[in-house]
Amino acid sequence: MSKYEKIIKIALWVLMIVSTGITAWGYAAGFTDKSVDTLLYWAYALVVVGIVAAILIGITISAINNPKSLIKMGIELVAVVIVVGAVYFLSSGAPAVGYVGKEVSAMTLKLTDTVLNLTYILCAITILAIIGGGIYNAIRNK
Numbered sequence: 001m002s003k004y005e006k007i008i009k010i011a012l013w014v015l016m017i018v019s020t021g022i023t024a025w026g027y028a029a030g031f032t033d034k035s036v037d038t039l040l041y042w043a044y045a046l047v048v049v050g051i052v053a054a055i056l057i058g059i060t061i062s063a064i065n066n067p068k069s070l071i072k073m074g075i076e077l078v079a080v081v082i083v084v085g086a087v088y089f090l091s092s093g094a095p096a097v098g099y100v101g102k103e104v105s106a107m108t109l110k111l112t113d114t115v116l117n118l119t120y121i122l123c124a125i126t127i128l129a130i131i132g133g134g135i136y137n138a139i140r141n142k
Helices: 003-029 033-065 069-090 106-140
Strands: none
Touching: 003 033, 033 069, 069 106
């Protein structure tokens, strides 16, 4: 077992123990506002750590194996930023119709609309890719 494998294994065990402890505390506290907030913040932190680790490992492996692939990755990153920015600016941020709860800030409404619109767009692209892939395979395998 290499040094890196040992470090990763120890880090995963630590994350699992902390996650189990926070979850057990949430159950013991009866899922009060404080315990639920802690659970959500921990989940957010794990997602961010996972995304950052995946990106950094991907960039590192790409740089080692094929340095020219970094240019393609940069172009793809710029394309994603442009699409997300366009969706953000096209999102209305209008309050939900019929909502009678606590008033939500305009920034939260805008971000919520952005995430919803991105989800719709990605779902449509996924469905088109599935259909297009099926058609492509049917034509190619004829």
